[in-house]
Amino acid sequence: MNVLRQRLGRVCQGDIYKDVEFIEYVITQRGSIEISKIMFPFIIVLTQDCDLEQDSKIRFKKIKSETADKLILSVLVAPLYNVEHVYSGEHLKQLGIQMQMINKNKTSGNNLRNNETPRYHYIEFPSSVSMVPSVIDFKHYFSVNVEYLRRKKSDFICRVPPLFREDLSQRFASFLSRIGLPEMKKETTSEHV
Amino acid sequence: MNNREVFTKEYSPESTTEAEDKKTELVIQEKTLLPNESGTRSVDISNAEKTQNQTGTGGISYYDKSKPYRIKIKAKEIKK
Numbered sequence: 001m002n003v004l005r006q007r008l009g010r011v012c013q014g015d016i017y018k019d020v021e022f023i024e025y026v027i028t029q030r031g032s033i034e035i036s037k038i039m040f041p042f043i044i045v046l047t048q049d050c051d052l053e054q055d056s057k058i059r060f061k062k063i064k065s066e067t068a069d070k071l072i073l074s075v076l077v078a079p080l081y082n083v084e085h086v087y088s089g090e091h092l093k094q095l096g097i098q099m100q101m102i103n104k105n106k107t108s109g110n111n112l113r114n115n116e117t118p119r120y121h122y123i124e125f126p127s128s129v130s131m132v133p134s135v136i137d138f139k140h141y142f143s144v145n146v147e148y149l150r151r152k153k154s155d156f157i158c159r160v161p162p163l164f165r166e167d168l169s170q171r172f173a174s175f176l177s178r179i180g181l182p183e184m185k186k187e188t189t190s191e192h193v
Numbered sequence: 194m195n196n197r198e199v200f201t202k203e204y205s206p207e208s209t210t211e212a213e214d215k216k217t218e219l220v221i222q223e224k225t226l227l228p229n230e231s232g233t234r235s236v237d238i239s240n241a242e243k244t245q246n247q248t249g250t251g252g253i254s255y256y257d258k259s260k261p262y263r264i265k266i267k268a269k270e271i272k273k
Contacts, residue, residue: 024263031270040261082259094262 003129003158010056011075011149013049014165016131016157018042020077020149022142038095042080042157044136045149046172047072049165055146074143078172080134083122086112118175121168129158136168138175 007015020043024036045052054070085091087109089099102108111117112135119138125131160168 033268035266036263038261038263041259079261085260091260094257094260
């Protein structure tokens with residue numbers, strides 16, 4: 001997959017940034033404050049691009065409007081993990097979380113790379129981009145402030161191009177909207193009396 | 194008043210309305226990086242960053258920046 005190296009003047013769907021913070025919690029008590037945050041090496045923007053474009057126009061007053069209903073409060077993103085770390089289940093080891101191992105030489109590994117596993121999205125980058133083959137974990141999505149992400153211009157890596165980003169967006173939406181059905185009990189004869 | 198306004202008012206010296214002698218500042222007491230182990234770890238040194246535990250207990254920790262890691266910051270408001 002070819003990627004786009006030039007950053008547009010706004011945050012776009014499919015943008016990949018490095019070193020993004022996720023605030024776990026903030027506790028304030030009697031003049032003291034405690035902040036816990038997780039630093040993610042790489043994230044990808046999932047918010048729909050039309051929403052990001054409309055927000056940018058209103059936020060920077062490129063269009064005049066009496067209302068600001070197009071403003072968004074935050075941007076949905078998801079982390080990218082090194083696929084080798086995902087195979088070994090150790091990509092969150094430094095957070096004290098052991099993940100399930102995925103055998104890269106068996107069906108589970110093939111399904112992952114073919115994007116047949118609903119939870120994950122696999123991406124390979126061209127040699128011109130210093131990114132290893134990575135996996136997006138849809139279950140670990142989180143939100144970041146729009147202004148915070150916009151200011152991280154120097155941490156912009158690249159952008160997934162159109163069509164590929166729509167594929168990513170569609171798979172993310174499908175994952176979020178999945179329905180877990182309960183297991184059905186086997187019917188017995190007595191239940192029909 | 195929402196939570197964001199309260200945070201700004203209480204912890205931003207520029208926005209305080211108190212008298213000069215009552216101004217407060219935020220002093221970082223502790224900034225820890227996890228995992229917090231002493232000694233070296235078998236990680237790829239090209240991705241690791243050496244850092245010192247700033248709580249004063251000493252020890253050198255290494256962490257792999259190619260994986261997510263957690264930072265905790267504790268700060269206390271003191272009067273100048």
